[in-house]
Structure formats: structure tokens, C-alpha cells
Amino acid sequence: MVASSLQLRDVGKSFPAPDQPLTYRTVLETISISLEAGELVSLVGPSGCGKSTLLRLIAGLDFPDSGELLVDEEPISGPSAERGLVFQDPNLFPWLTVRRNIEAGLAARGVLQQKRSEVKEFMRLVGLEAFADAYPHHLSGGMAQRVALARALINHPKVLLLDEPLGALDAFTRMRMQDEVLRLWQNRRTTMLLVTHDIDEAIYMSDRIIILTQRPGTIEQIIPIALDRPRDRSSSDFLSLRSEILELLHFAGNRSSQVTA
Amino acid sequence: MLQGQKISRQSQVTVGSVPSDHFRADSAERYALSAQERKHSTSALLTVPVTAALALGIHLFAAKNEPPNESRTYTIVLGSFFAGAIVAAVMQRWWPALQTRMRRFRPLFTVGVLLLCVWEIITSGFRMLPLPYFPSPAGVVQSMINDRGLLFDSTWHSLVLLLSGYLLGVAAGLVTGVCIGWSSPARYWGMPLLKVVGPIPATAWIPLAMVISPSALISAAALIALAVWFPVTMLTASGISNTRASYLDVARTLGANARYLVFRIAIPAALPSIFVGLFMGLGASFLTLVVAESVGVKSGLGWYVSWAQGWAEYGKVYAALVIMAAFFSTIMTLLFRLRDRVLVWQKGMIRW
Ligand SMILES: Nc1ncnc2c1ncn2[C@@H]1O[C@H](COP(=O)(O)OP(=O)(O)OP(=O)(O)O)[C@@H](O)[C@H]1O
Ligand SMILES: [Mg+2]
Numbered sequence: 001m002v003a004s005s006l007q008l009r010d011v012g013k014s015f016p017a018p019d020q021p022l023t024y025r026t027v028l029e030t031i032s033i034s035l036e037a038g039e040l041v042s043l044v045g046p047s048g049c050g051k052s053t054l055l056r057l058i059a060g061l062d063f064p065d066s067g068e069l070l071v072d073e074e075p076i077s078g079p080s081a082e083r084g085l086v087f088q089d090p091n092l093f094p095w096l097t098v099r100r101n102i103e104a105g106l107a108a109r110g111v112l113q114q115k116r117s118e119v120k121e122f123m124r125l126v127g128l129e130a131f132a133d134a135y136p137h138h139l140s141g142g143m144a145q146r147v148a149l150a151r152a153l154i155n156h157p158k159v160l161l162l163d164e165p166l167g168a169l170d171a172f173t174r175m176r177m178q179d180e181v182l183r184l185w186q187n188r189r190t191t192m193l194l195v196t197h198d199i200d201e202a203i204y205m206s207d208r209i210i211i212l213t214q215r216p217g218t219i220e221q222i223i224p225i226a227l228d229r230p231r232d233r234s235s236s237d238f239l240s241l242r243s244e245i246l247e248l249l250h251f252a253g254n255r256s257s258q259v260t261a
Numbered sequence: 262m263l264q265g266q267k268i269s270r271q272s273q274v275t276v277g278s279v280p281s282d283h284f285r286a287d288s289a290e291r292y293a294l295s296a297q298e299r300k301h302s303t304s305a306l307l308t309v310p311v312t313a314a315l316a317l318g319i320h321l322f323a324a325k326n327e328p329p330n331e332s333r334t335y336t337i338v339l340g341s342f343f344a345g346a347i348v349a350a351v352m353q354r355w356w357p358a359l360q361t362r363m364r365r366f367r368p369l370f371t372v373g374v375l376l377l378c379v380w381e382i383i384t385s386g387f388r389m390l391p392l393p394y395f396p397s398p399a400g401v402v403q404s405m406i407n408d409r410g411l412l413f414d415s416t417w418h419s420l421v422l423l424l425s426g427y428l429l430g431v432a433a434g435l436v437t438g439v440c441i442g443w444s445s446p447a448r449y450w451g452m453p454l455l456k457v458v459g460p461i462p463a464t465a466w467i468p469l470a471m472v473i474s475p476s477a478l479i480s481a482a483a484l485i486a487l488a489v490w491f492p493v494t495m496l497t498a499s500g501i502s503n504t505r506a507s508y509l510d511v512a513r514t515l516g517a518n519a520r521y522l523v524f525r526i527a528i529p530a531a532l533p534s535i536f537v538g539l540f541m542g543l544g545a546s547f548l549t550l551v552v553a554e555s556v557g558v559k560s561g562l563g564w565y566v567s568w569a570q571g572w573a574e575y576g577k578v579y580a581a582l583v584i585m586a587a588f589f590s591t592i593m594t595l596l597f598r599l600r601d602r603v604l605v606w607q608k609g610m611i612r613w
Contacts, residue, residue: 056510059514060513060514061510061513061514078513079510079514079516080514080516081514081515081516083514085511085514087507087511089507091507091511093511093529094607094610095530096529096606104512104515104525105515107521107525108512108515108516108525109515109516135605135608137608138609152514152515155515155516
């Protein structure tokens with residue numbers, strides 16, 4: 001599967017303010033990002049700065065007020081199975097078993113018969129074979145997240161948008177899933193945009209880290225991560241990058257709060 | 262030493278629990294009996310046979326006032342119930358399924374039989390209620406046996422009429438409900454119509470239906486369908502339009518087309534609400550069936566009741582009512598069964 005490049009040019013988005021009628025609140029402002037095909041980029045920023053909103057725009061579920069979004073130089077006109085999105089909430093379909101949730105992507109595209117064999121593979125990938133016939137209600141939060149991940153991966157999207165997909169996992173499972181996602185990324189060279197609150201995860205996984213400011217979200221800084229893969233979480237380069245980014249985030253938070261005050 | 266063991270076991274648990282997740286299984290022990298309950302149950306076992314014997318005694322005593330051919334059937338009924346209760350009480354020791362079932366139904370059966378005793382005492386026992394309006398249970402059972410052919414026929418006609426009207430109404434209601442719930446133009450035009458026409462009770466259309474329809478049977482089926490259509494449409498539409506937007510968003514990022522969104526996302530998500538509509542529609546269909554049968558249609562249980570009342574044969578009236586109760590509650594139970602199967606995924610999410 002070939003990956004896609006992704007360009008965002010001066011993207012802006014505002015929502016109606018909930019408290020005042022007829023006024024709008026800017027959530028994203030002049031966001032310009034360019035992802036090469038096969039790149040893995042992380043998006044970090046304070047809560048409420050518009051990360052999920054940005055992913056929805058790229059997925060084609062919402063449309064920007066200004067600017068343009070291009071996939072392989074083509075404007076995004078709506079959702080497509082080529083751009084997979086793992087939502088912040090797992091949002092599993094409660095009326096389907098785990099197996100059928102994972103199959104949903106294939107069923108929606110009408111290719112379930114041909115590709116049924118892959119379902120098992122993805123169930124094994126996220127370690128849920130034993131729960132194939134359980135309903136989502138019986139899953140823990142982390143298990144539900146893993147199902148959501150498998151459900152998005154099974155379509156082999158060219159662009160994969162991940163909104164804190166590993167947020168509810170314990171440290172061990174989380175690290176294992178990070179390696180699994182990296183392995184998939186390396187095998188398929190999918191273009192990935194990963195939202196995370198975990199700086200270690202961002203450094204461990206990505207080619208570049210984009211830091212957003214507080215709302216309205218603008219790009220604070222883009223940090224390339226030049227460490228060799230597989231990365232060592234305890235190497236001194238890793239740790240110094242980590243403290244540098246933490247400082248930047250602290251700064252980003254402070255400055256925008258001064259601006260809004 | 263002890264402490265060390267404890268720690269090592271705990272650490273094992275934490276390490277082991279990372280990959281192995283587990284079900285929050287329903288506790289099957291909930292229905293198992295404790296030793297004390299078992300002891301109680303030995304004496305409790307006798308309650309149903311004892312009340313049955315009591316009912317039989319009261320009946321034999323009260324029946325002295327009545328001609329024997331009027332009361333013999335009820336004697337047989339009570340006698341076989343008594344015998345059955347004894348056999349069940351003995352059998353349950355070797356048959357656990359029967360045991361749990363008996364535990365569940367024992368209080369209900371006991372009270373039910375006691376109510377029959379009271380009924381018999383105030384009717385044929387002391388003649389506290391005027392005849393022919395209040396026959397004894399023996400009289401009702403006798404009417405049921407004597408008129409069994411016509412009663413069976415009436416039940417059959419009611420069943421056919423009810424099912425044809427109900428299924429027609431459900432089909433129409435599902436289609437209009439999905440349209441109104443999914444598409445905004447359909448909602449714009451359909452909702453006002455639904456709000457104006459829907460609340461009129463279907464039975465209010467009877468005069469009109471009598472005028473325009475060629476056959477009473479067809480107009481009755483149409484009225485039942487109308488009565489069912491309204492709640493089914495209303496609850497289907499509201500279920501569909503309340504589908505969580507995020508389910509639709511997920512499906513769209515998975516490549517779903519409109520058909521998939523409607524049939525595989527919106528309708529399954531709306532099913533709990535749709536079933537509420539199906540139940541409300543069923544209640545409305547019973548009502549409309551009985552009214553339609555007693556005013557226009559010349560068959561069915563509703564017709565039988567008013568016909569028997571015309572001849573002042575109240576034993577037959579009650580017999581028909583008993584059959585009607587059994588008939589309607591059987592259909593209701595079947596719908597519950599269907600819901601439990603279809604909505605099994607809700608088990609544990611809601612009070613089941
Ligand atoms: N549909 C909407 N209508 C109105 N406001 C919205 C809508 N969606 C998002 N917002 C607002 O946009 C802002 C950004 O939301 P978003 O979910 O993108 O934040 P986020 O960066 O993902 O935060 P978090 O890290 O907590 O997930 C929030 O202030 C939110 O209130
Ligand atoms: Mg978010």
C-alpha cells in the first residue's frame with residue numbers, strides 16, 4: 001500500500017461560542033503543516049487547543065473556515081477509508097461483538113468476504129482473540145481502545161490519524177502497542193499523525209513533533225527527532241530532548257494564557 | 262517468610278494481569294441455594310399442594326349447592342392441579358431446573374389458587390353476588406368446555422386479524438419512522454402529519470372505516486395497522502435521529518456509504534427505542550382489535566364477548582376474557598423473547 005502526503009495550508013476553524021449567540025470562537029488559526037508520504041508526526045499541545053478538531057478536518061468529517069487541506073495534492077472533500085481515524089473515545093458499536101466491530105471497516109467497504117482472514121490477524125495483533133465474541137460493554141477501557149485501533153488498521157489506510165489511541169493503557173501494554181504501531185508503520189509506510197499527551201511516546205515514535213499553543217491553536221514549534229530507530233528511552237539524547245520539549249510546552253502554556261488574560 | 266510469599270504472589274498477579282484480561286461474568290451462583298434455604302424449601306414445598314387441596318375442599322363443599330354437571334369439570338381441573346403439584350414437589354429433588362422454576366413460581370401459584378378459593382366462596386359458597394352476572398369459577402370452566410368449538414374458532418379469527426393488522430402496521434411504521442428519522446425533508450413534511458393524525462385513537466376512525474371499506478375485516482385490519490403505525494413510527498424516528506453522531510462519524514471514516522449508515526448503524530442503534538414502539542403498538546393493537554370486533558367484525562373473541570353478553574351468558578363472557586388474557590399475554594411474552602434475543606448486547610448495560 002502506498003502512503004499519501006498531506007498538506008495543510010493556513011487552516012483555520014472556529015465554532016459558535018456556547019455562551020454567547022452569534023459569536024464565534026476561533027479554535028485553530030493559520031495551521032500550515034506538510035507531511036511527507038510515510039512520515040510519522042506527533043501533535044502535542046495543551047488540552048482544548050484543537051488537536052481533535054484538526055484530525056476531524058483531515059479525516060473530512062468537518063470543513064475548515066479558511067485555508068485548504070490536500071492529500072496527494074487533492075483537496076479533501078469528505079471522509080474516506082483511505083484516511084483512518086482512531087477517535088479519542090473508542091466509540092465501539094455496542095451492538096456488535098469485538099470481532100464484528102473489527103470487521104466493520106471491511107463490511108462497510110463490501111470486501112468482508114475476500115478479506116475475512118485478516119480479521120484474525122488484527123485480533124491477534126491487539127491481543128483480543130479470547131474476546132472475539134464479547135460485546136464492548138464487557139471490555140475494559142484499554143481493551144476497547146485496542147479494538148478501536150484494530151478497527152481502523154484493518155482498512156490499511158494511507159493516512160492514519162490517531163487521537164490518543166493508547167491513552168487508557170497501562171505502561172506495559174502501552175509500550176508494547178507503541179512497538180506494534182511502529183512495526184505496522186514501518187511495514188506499510190503509512191503516513192501517521194499521532195495526537196498524544198505523552199512526551200515520551202511522541203519522542204519514541206515520531207519523525208517530527210509539532211507543538212501547538214493554547215487555544216486558538218497555532219503552531220508553536222516543529223521539532224525534528226533525529227534519533228536512530230529503534231530508540232532507547234533511557235539514552236541521554238532522548239532525555240535531553242524530553243526536557244527541552246517539556247520546557248517549550250510550559251512556555252507555550254504560559255505565553256498564551258498571558259495573551260488571553 | 263509469610264510476608265515474602267504474599268509479596269511474590271501479589272507481584273505475580275500484577276504481572277500476570279497485564280496480558281490476561283477477564284470478563285465481568287454474570288454470577289451464576291446467584292440462583293444456587295444455601296443450606297438454610299434448602300431446609301426451608303422442604304416445608305415450603307408443601308404450600309402449593311396444600312392450597313390446592315384447600316381449594317378442592319372448598320369447591321366440593323360449595324358445589325353441594327349446584328347441579329353436579331355444572332361443577333364436575335372444575336373438580337377435575339382442581340384435582341389434576343393438586344396431583345400435578347404433588348408430583349412436581351416429589352420430582353424436583355432430582356430435577357434442578359424444575360426446582361428453580363418452582364421456587365420462582367411458588368408464591369404466585371399459592372396466591373393465585375387462594376384467589377380462586379375466595380372467588381368460589383363469595384359466589385357459589387355464600388351467593389354474595391347476584392347471578393347471572395357473577396358465576397363461580399366452576400361455571401366459567403364449564404362454559405369454556407361446553408363452548409370450546411366456538412371459542413377456538415373465535416381465538417383463531419382474532420389471531421389472524423391481529424397479526425395481519427399488527428405486522429402491516431409495524432412494516433409501515435418502520436419505513437416511515439426510518440425515513441422521518443433519517444432525512445430532513447421527510448422529517449419536515451412527515452412530522453406535522455404525524456403530530457396531527459397520530460394522536461387520534463384508531464377507534465375514532467371506525468365510522469369512517471365502515472363507510473369507505475368494502476369489508477369489515479379489511480377495515481378492522483387497517484385500523485389495527487393504523488393504531489400500531491403511530492407509536493412505531495414515532496419511536497423509530499426518535500431512535501434514528503438520536504443515533505450518536507460519533508458512531509456515524511466512525512463508520513464514515515471506515516468508508517461506509519449511506520446504505521451502511523442507515524441499515525448497519527442508525528437502525529441497530531435505534532433498536533432499543535424501536536422495541537418500545539413495538540410494545541406500545543402491541544397494546545394499541547389489542548385494544549383496537551377488541552373494539553373493532555365488538556362493533557363491526559362478526560367473528561373473534563371481541564365479538565364473542567358481546568354476543569355472549571347479549572344472551573346474558575356471563576359464564577361465557579368470563580371464559581372468553583380468560584382466553585383473551587392468555588392469548589394476549591402469550592403474544593406479549595413472545596415479543597419480550599424476541600427483544601431479549603435482539604438486544605442481548607444491552608445485557609449488563611441497563612437493568613435487564
Ligand atoms: N462541535 C463543536 N462545537 C463547538 N465547540 C467545539 C466543537 N468541537 C470542539 N469545540 C471546541 O474546540 C476546542 C478544541 O477542542 P478539541 O477537542 O479539538 O481539543 P483537543 O486539543 O483535542 O483537547 P484534548 O487534548 O483535551 O482532547 C474546545 O474548546 C472545544 O470546546
Ligand atoms: Mg482531543
